[in-house]
Amino acid sequence: MTHAIAGAAAARLFPSNPVAAFIAAFLSHFVLDAISHWNYKLLSHKKNPSDPLNGDMIFGKKFIIDISKIFLDFIAGIVLSIWLFNPQSDYQTSILILGALGGMLPDALQFAYWKLKIEPFRSLQKFHRWIHTKYEIENHLVLGVISQALIIAIIVVISRLLG
Ligand SMILES: [Zn+2]
Numbered sequence: 001m002t003h004a005i006a007g008a009a010a011a012r013l014f015p016s017n018p019v020a021a022f023i024a025a026f027l028s029h030f031v032l033d034a035i036s037h038w039n040y041k042l043l044s045h046k047k048n049p050s051d052p053l054n055g056d057m058i059f060g061k062k063f064i065i066d067i068s069k070i071f072l073d074f075i076a077g078i079v080l081s082i083w084l085f086n087p088q089s090d091y092q093t094s095i096l097i098l099g100a101l102g103g104m105l106p107d108a109l110q111f112a113y114w115k116l117k118i119e120p121f122r123s124l125q126k127f128h129r130w131i132h133t134k135y136e137i138e139n140h141l142v143l144g145v146i147s148q149a150l151i152i153a154i155i156v157v158i159s160r161l162l163g
Contacts, residue, residue: 002148002155004077005084006032007103008096009159012085021095025102033106033132036151042066045114053125057114074104084156 007025014021043062048054057063078100087093106128113121 001073001077001080002036002152003029003032003103003107004074004100005081005103005152006155007101008077008081008085008099009155011095011099011102012087012092012159013163015092015095015163018095018098022098022102025099026105029103029106030128030131032103032151033128036147052129053122055114057111070104070107074100077104080152084152085159 006028010024010028011021014024042057044058044060044066046056046058048056078097081096081100082093085096087096106124109121109124110128113125
């Protein structure tokens with residue numbers, strides 16, 4: 001959800017250039033990953049401790065649950081973005097949605113990597129893992145929710161100050 005909102009927040013700074021808006025949203029993902037780490041656990045993600053780059057995603061019931069979670073999260077992110085940024089036209093709304101998509105795309109590309117294990121997904125995956133903060137708060141629900149709410153508030157303030 002935070003990634004969708006951050007993407008929308010970045011995209012709305014480029015109201016007349018959807019390509020720049022999308023790229024800004026895409027990049028916002030990595031900035032956010034570098035400062036905050038609180039993801040829901042993916043049930044179908046199989047980690048490989050000896051070779052972290054060699055994870056996989058197992059298709060099945062758990063995968064369906066994961067996808068549903070991500071989809072709901074994405075929708076919630078769009079609804080919140082629209083509420084927070086109050087677009088004045090359909091065009092502005094679509095920029096926000098484009099931004100939310102761009103903000104979440106890097107995580108979707110991880111699926112692509114796990115399944116295909118080819119370039120350019122491989123390099124992107126390496127970069128993605130590298131930039132992720134090592135500070136894990138995954139297991140602290142309250143701390144996680146508070147920190148995410150705080151980060152969303154900061155993102156909204158910055159985005160509104162800039163444009
Ligand atoms: Zn990420």
